[in-house]
Structures are given as C-alpha cells and as structure tokens.
Amino acid sequence: MKLKLISAAAFAALALAGTAHAHKAWLQPSQTVFSEKGSWMTVDAAVSNDLFYFNHVPLPLERLQVTAPDGSSVAAQNGSTGKLRSVFDLQLQQEGTYKIAMNNEGMFASYKLGGEAKRWRGKASEFKAAIPAGASEVNASESLGRVETFATVGKPSTGVFKTTGKGIELVPVTHPNDLFAGEAATFQLLVDGKPASGLKIEIVPGATRYRNEQAEIHATTGADGKFEVKWPSAGMYWLETASEDNKTTLPDAKQRRLSYVAVFEVLPQ
Amino acid sequence: MKPSMFKILIPALTLPLPAFAADLELNIEVPRINAAEYHRPYVAAWIEKADNTVASNLLVWYDVDMKNGEGTKWLKDMRQWWRRSGRTLSMPVDGVSGATRPVGQHAVNFKGGSKQLADLAPGSYTLVVEAAREVGGRETLTIPFEWPAKAQKLSAQGKTELGKVGLVVKP
Numbered sequence: 001m002k003l004k005l006i007s008a009a010a011f012a013a014l015a016l017a018g019t020a021h022a023h024k025a026w027l028q029p030s031q032t033v034f035s036e037k038g039s040w041m042t043v044d045a046a047v048s049n050d051l052f053y054f055n056h057v058p059l060p061l062e063r064l065q066v067t068a069p070d071g072s073s074v075a076a077q078n079g080s081t082g083k084l085r086s087v088f089d090l091q092l093q094q095e096g097t098y099k100i101a102m103n104n105e106g107m108f109a110s111y112k113l114g115g116e117a118k119r120w121r122g123k124a125s126e127f128k129a130a131i132p133a134g135a136s137e138v139n140a141s142e143s144l145g146r147v148e149t150f151a152t153v154g155k156p157s158t159g160v161f162k163t164t165g166k167g168i169e170l171v172p173v174t175h176p177n178d179l180f181a182g183e184a185a186t187f188q189l190l191v192d193g194k195p196a197s198g199l200k201i202e203i204v205p206g207a208t209r210y211r212n213e214q215a216e217i218h219a220t221t222g223a224d225g226k227f228e229v230k231w232p233s234a235g236m237y238w239l240e241t242a243s244e245d246n247k248t249t250l251p252d253a254k255q256r257r258l259s260y261v262a263v264f265e266v267l268p269q
Numbered sequence: 270m271k272p273s274m275f276k277i278l279i280p281a282l283t284l285p286l287p288a289f290a291a292d293l294e295l296n297i298e299v300p301r302i303n304a305a306e307y308h309r310p311y312v313a314a315w316i317e318k319a320d321n322t323v324a325s326n327l328l329v330w331y332d333v334d335m336k337n338g339e340g341t342k343w344l345k346d347m348r349q350w351w352r353r354s355g356r357t358l359s360m361p362v363d364g365v366s367g368a369t370r371p372v373g374q375h376a377v378n379f380k381g382g383s384k385q386l387a388d389l390a391p392g393s394y395t396l397v398v399e400a401a402r403e404v405g406g407r408e409t410l411t412i413p414f415e416w417p418a419k420a421q422k423l424s425a426q427g428k429t430e431l432g433k434v435g436l437v438v439k440p
Contacts, residue, residue, distance in 0.1 A: 035345035035355065036338075155356045178352065267348050269409075 024204075025059060025261055026238055027100055027149045028052045032177050032265040034153040039092050041151055043076075043100060046085040051206045051238050052263075054084035059102055059147070061086050067160045069096025096157030097177060101148045107253060109140035124250050142248040144168075145259040152177035165193030168241060168260035173226065179266040184230040188221075189241060191258065195225025199241045203229055206236040234268040290381030290389075291417030291440040295327065297398060298432025301372045302405065309369035310402040310430055311343060313350035314377075317395045323354040324394060325385050326362065328377060330369050333361050346401035349409055374432075381417070389416055400430040412436050 028044045044052070045059035058081045066074040076088035092098060108121040113135050120130050124142070131138055144167040150160070156175040163169045170176075174185035189196050203217040219227040231237070240261045248256040295314060314327040329350070332340025341360050345351045360366060364384050379385050394416050401407040408430035412423045421438040 033345050033348075033351070035351060036342040039342065180352075269349070 023047045023049060023056055024051060024238060024240070025102075025145075025147045026052060026263050027059070027102065027147055028206075028236060028263055029100065029149050029151055029265065032149070032151045033267070034092055034151065037093060037095060037153055039153060040089055041092065042087060042089045043149070044085050044087055045102065048084075050208045051204055052236060053209055056084070058082060058084060058086040061088060063102040063104065064088065065099075065101045065103060066090060067099040067101070069094045069098065069157045069159050071159055071162075074098065090151075092151065092153045095154040097150055097152045097160055097175070099148060099150055099160035101146060103147075104143060104145040106143050107140055107250060108143055109138060111135040111138040124252075127250075127252050140250075140253045142250045142253040142256040143259075144256065145261075147261040149263040150176045163190055163193055165190075167192070168196070168199075168243065168258045169193070170260060170262060171225075176262070176264050179231060179264055181231050181234040181266055181268050184228050186226055186228045188225045189227070189260070190225060191243065191245075192247065195221075195223070196243070197221055197223045197225060199225075199227075199243060201227055201229075201239060201241045203237055203239045205233070206238065231266040234266050237264045237266060238262075239264060290386060291438050292381050293327075293379040293386060294435075294437040294439065295377045295379070295396075295398075296433070296435035296437075297370075297375045297377070298427070298434065299370055299372050299375065299400075300427065300430070300432040302402075302430075304405060306404050308403040308405070309371060310400040310405070311347055311369065312398065312400045312431075313347045313355070314396065314398045315350060315354065316389065317353070317397055319393060319395075321353065325389055326354055326358070326365050327379065327385050327396075328367060329355070329360070329362065329365055330367050331360075333366050333368050343401070343403060346403075346407065347399045348401075348407065349397065350399050391416060391418065396434075396436050398425075398431060398434050400427075402430055406430050410434050414438055 025047045030042045046054050047059060048054060048056045061079045061081055064076055066076060068074050074090060076090055079088040106122060107124045107127050110119050111131060113132060122130055156177050161171055169190045171188040171190060173187060179185050189199050199221040201219040205215055217229055219229055221227045242259040244255055244257050246255050299310060312330040315323050316325040318324050331344060344355055394414055396412040396414060397409060399409045406429050408427050410425040410427055410431055412425050414421050414423055414436060417440050420440055424433055424435040426433050
C-alpha cells in the first residue's frame with residue numbers, strides 16, 4: 001500500500017513536472033565526465049521541492065532507461081528505492097555519451113461521482129476500467145514526460161540524441177557534457193520531432209538549500225526551437241519545460257500535457 | 270584562466286631573426302604542499318591557438334605505469350586539457366606522456382624539430398599548464414608568446430597547485 005502511494009506521488013510529479021508549483025523530478029548523476037572506460041557512476045532519482053535534496057518521494061526505478069553510445073540498453077546495477085530517493089549504479093563500458101532517462105507515458109483524469117470530485121492517474125489501457133460507471137464531468141488528459149541526464153566517457157558523442165518524434169525532446173547544439181562556467185550553451189527543443197518555438201524554459205542551479213533565492217534562469221525557444229543559456233557558475237543545474245496541446249492520440253483524452261526535465265553538470269574553467 | 274590572476278613578465282629581449290623553428294624550454298615547479306594525504310599532481314602542458322584549439326600537446330604527467338591503465342581514471346581532472354584534447358587522445362601518447370613528478374623544478378626542453386614543435390606555424394600562441402592533484406586542488410596558468418619570431422623569457426606564478434612556470438623561446 002505504501003509503495004503504491006509513493007509511486008502515485010512520483011507519477012504525479014513526473015506527469016506534472018512543468019507547472020510552476022509542481023515538485024521537481026530529477027536524476028542527479030555523481031559526475032558526468034569520465035576518462036576511463038569501465039568507470040562507475042551512481043545516480044540519485046527523486047522528486048523534491050528543493051535541488052538536489054531528498055525531501056519528498058523517490059522516482060520509481062521501473063521506468064529507468066539507460067542508453068549506451070551505440071544505442072544499446074544498459075542495465076542499472078544495485079538499484080534501491082528508499083523513502084526519499086531511488087539510487088542505482090551504472091558501469092560505463094563504452095566511449096561516448098550515455099543517456100539516462102525516465103519516461104512517463106500515461107493518463108490522468110478528473111471526474112465527479114456522487115457530487116464528489118475525484119482524480120485518477122494511470123496507464124491509458126487502465127482508463128476505461130478505472131472510471132466508475134456513473135462518473136460525470138470526466139476530463140482526461142494524456143501525459144508525456146521525460147526526465148533525463150547524460151554522462152560521457154572520453155569524447156562526447158551524439159548517438160543517444162536520436163529523437164523519437166514524440167513529445168518534447170532535447171537536441172544538443174552544445175553537447176550537454178561539455179558545459180563550462182562563464183560560457184554559453186545552445187540547445188534545441190523539439191515537440192513531436194519539430195522545432196518548438198515559444199517554449200518557456202526554467203533553469204535552476206542546485207544547492208538551493210544554501211541560498212535564499214531560487215536564482216532561476218529563464219529562456220524561451222526561438223522559431224528554430226533553440227535557446228541559449230550562459231552558465232553563471234559551476235555546479236549541477238536542473239532544466240525543465242512543459243507545454244499543453246490537443247494532439248493527443250488517446251481517444252478518451254481531450255488534451256495532452258508534455259514535459260521535459262534534464263540535469264546538467266557545469267564545470268569550472 | 271583570468272589574466273589578472275597571474276604576473277606575466279614582459280619579454281626580456283628582442284632579436285631580429287628569420288622565422289625558423291625555435292627551441293622551447295619549459296620549467297615547471299611542482300610546489301611543496303602540506304597535506305595529510307599528498308599525491309603528486311597530474312600536470313599537462315600544451316600550446317593553444319587564439320581560438321583555444323590545441324596546436325600542440327607538450328607533456329602529460331600522470332600515473333602512466335599503473336596496472337591496467339588505471340591512471341587514466343583521473344585524467345579528466347585536468348579539465349581544460351581533457352576538454353581541449355585529452356578526451357580525443359589515446360593514452361599514453363609517445364613522447365608526450367610521462368610519469369608524475371615530485372616536488373621541485375622540472376626543466377623540459379623541446380627542440381624545434383621535435384614532434385611537439387615541428388608543425389607549429391609562426392604566430393601568436395598561449396602556453397597552458399594545468400595541474401590537478403588527487404584529494405587536492407586544480408590550477409591553470411597561461412603564458413602568451415610569439416612563435417618563433419623572437420627570443421622570449423616569460424613566466425607565470427602559480428598560487429596553489431603550481432609554483433613558478435617559466436617559458437623560454439630560443440630562436
């Protein structure tokens with residue numbers, strides 16, 4: 001029962017990552033730049049109010065997808081889910097860039113039953129059975145969210161950035177494992193494989209606990225889907241964007257909510 | 270990396286000379302550091318063009334003799350070197366890689382015809398020396414110089430992980 005509650009909360013955060021008041025979902029790597037094949041890294045996966053502190057719920061490891069530079073899947077090792085975070089290890093056997101991702105594809109719905117407002121979240125396939133007969137004012141949405149981070153052994157590669165054409169995806173102009181304080185980086189955001197203009201991006205540096213302001217950096221994608229960010233200092237950064245549209249492919253959903261989160265490591269000069 | 274962090278000595282003498290290949294003398298001081306756990310620093314020295322691309326790798330001192338090449342694990346800690354060229358190299362590199370050095374002054378000479386200098390076109394360059402120490406810090410020094418137009422005796426003073434770094438260009 002408890003596990004179910006945790007999953008539901010994490011699911012909610014994944015689905016809603018993007019609305020201003022939502023909790024923040026993230027995958028935080030121990031480091032992102034490696035010089036030795038076979039190196040180990042460890043990753044924390046959680047949803048929290050603050051970056052990068054474990055103070056809300058873990059992200060469920062079932063959704064983890066790790067892609068090696070050659071496109072193959074890598075199994076996480078020593079995975080464990082606690083009260084406040086999940087953690088897992090990865091051994092990086094290949095040269096190039098790895099993608100570590102948690103994807104959420106699901107539905108959420110609100111409805112009224114006997115005058116009472118109810119909410120439901122789950123897989124699209126469970127929707128029909130989950131909404132009780134007699135429910136009224138059923139409003140269902142499709143949710144499609146990605147939480148990602150990247151790590152590189154040796155020379156950065158771009159194979160893992162091959163897009164699927166579904167939802168929000170990030171394409172590097174500047175490689176996300178080649179970020180340095182004081183320099184500007186450019187990325188492109190796609191929605192359904194096409195450059196997405198007008199997406200609002202929020203970037204928050206980590207260690208929020210030790211300062212009094214969020215210190216967000218705001219950016220908006222241009223007509224080509226690109227945006228630029230100049231990193232003020234070294235550290236881990238959390239980036240998110242979200243959008244809504246009605247291009248849902250689920251017959252029961254009226255709209256679609258898309259979100260994208262990434263964690264980047266910026267190194268000192 | 271900020272120029273203001275270092276004292277750069279003005280070229281001592283200027284001689285009219287043809288643009289033939291010159292020799293280069295590098296003097297790197299590994300400073301004495303009082304640390305409970307001291308490891309010899311990893312040190313890289315290279316020559317950059319104005320656009321920060323690497324014109325030549327001069328030296329990389331690391332744990333070159335560790336079993337199974339485990340010394341490569343910390344090469345990334347020389348962050349700028351790693352970014353500029355290290356990550357595209359296959360270590361060890363003949364004539365460039367060497368073992369870590371103890372505390373003291375280390376003079377390294379490069380002949381004009383050496384692998385490191387033979388392909389260096391005349392122009393303005395920057396010598397970059399980067400040191401990173403396990404359980405310690407990291408420091409980068411830069412010395413701009415002209416190649417090979419004139420004799421130059423330049424230096425920069427490190428504050429933490431590097432002592433005095435000297436560069437002599439001998440046309």
